[in-house]
Amino acid sequence: MRNFKVTIRFDGSRYGGWQRQKNSYAVQQAVEETLKKILNAPHTVTGCSRTDAGVHANRFVFNFFTENTIPVEGLKKALHCVLPDDIAVLDVQEASLKFSARFSAVAKEYIYCFYDSPAKNPFLARYALHHDYPLRVEEMAKAASYYVGCHDFAAFRATGSPPCCTERNIFESEVKREGELVVFRVLGDGFLYNMVRIMAGTLLYVSMGKLDADSIPDIIQSKQRDRAGKTLPPVGLYLNNVYFEGEEGTDGFDTAYRQIIKARRAAMDPDFD
Numbered sequence: 001m002r003n004f005k006v007t008i009r010f011d012g013s014r015y016g017g018w019q020r021q022k023n024s025y026a027v028q029q030a031v032e033e034t035l036k037k038i039l040n041a042p043h044t045v046t047g048c049s050r051t052d053a054g055v056h057a058n059r060f061v062f063n064f065f066t067e068n069t070i071p072v073e074g075l076k077k078a079l080h081c082v083l084p085d086d087i088a089v090l091d092v093q094e095a096s097l098k099f100s101a102r103f104s105a106v107a108k109e110y111i112y113c114f115y116d117s118p119a120k121n122p123f124l125a126r127y128a129l130h131h132d133y134p135l136r137v138e139e140m141a142k143a144a145s146y147y148v149g150c151h152d153f154a155a156f157r158a159t160g161s162p163p164c165c166t167e168r169n170i171f172e173s174e175v176k177r178e179g180e181l182v183v184f185r186v187l188g189d190g191f192l193y194n195m196v197r198i199m200a201g202t203l204l205y206v207s208m209g210k211l212d213a214d215s216i217p218d219i220i221q222s223k224q225r226d227r228a229g230k231t232l233p234p235v236g237l238y239l240n241n242v243y244f245e246g247e248e249g250t251d252g253f254d255t256a257y258r259q260i261i262k263a264r265r266a267a268m269d270p271d272f273d
Helices: 027-039 072-082 137-145 195-208 213-222 251-266
Strands: 002-010 056-066 087-095 105-116 129-131 149-152 167-178 181-188 237-244
Touching: 002 072, 027 056, 027 072, 027 087, 072 087, 105 195, 137 167, 137 181, 137 195, 137 213, 167 195, 181 195, 195 213, 195 237
Parallel strands: 056 237, 105 129
Antiparallel strands: 002 056, 002 087, 105 181, 105 237, 149 167, 167 181
16 A cells, blocks of 8 residues: 655635535545546545635645555656646655645645735736735734734634634744735644634734724634624635644644644544644
8 A cells, every 4th residue: 555645736716625525626526536547546635624615725735545556756747747727736755654634734824815906907816815905014914923822713713613622823924015915924733714814804904994903812812703804705815835744844833733733633623624
């Protein structure tokens, strides 16, 4: 038995998210259909995260088990040729049989992209959220800094989500202007359903003057969804990176993994992602 670790990037615009589902076409389904063509047998893949419909990924990892003898480079070349144009293979490795793209992950990084201009840019319509007025980046960055730490993020969780532990550990959180884009970047051990989109929506409210940057700690403390900003559309959201146990530079994440992540997954937290 072999375990392949595959890294891809994808444009999520036409997909119903990563996870295979009945009512819409998912990235997982496209990948599994591709593997069936290449390996002449059905294979089920395990993804590192569940992404919503329309969400993109700059680095997404999945793994699958197979008894096929295809060489690593052969699989990479075949994926490059057969995958749809909106899914690109970045790397293929043969991993330990213990490796799981989901359960070996110790941290994930998301970005949410805005662009602020009087006129809409049709070439950014599917990849960044348009805002008509200049964003107050310094105030957004100040607000974002309050996300860092281990907090109960119940106020930043989609209404109606299943009951679960809402504590998450955020390692880094920042907002920067990058060319014509304003980018919110957040790195954490896991995220609640719609959490990053609500965090980004709260920062947008700060820029618009609807919330004060210094109100973030009180909003977190309140645990009340209606105190935070709106849930922004998926167009500007990307899974930017994912880190795995034992990778170089992940010592701090490994500590968090042992102390926090294993406990949550042992409890079968249905909302941990």
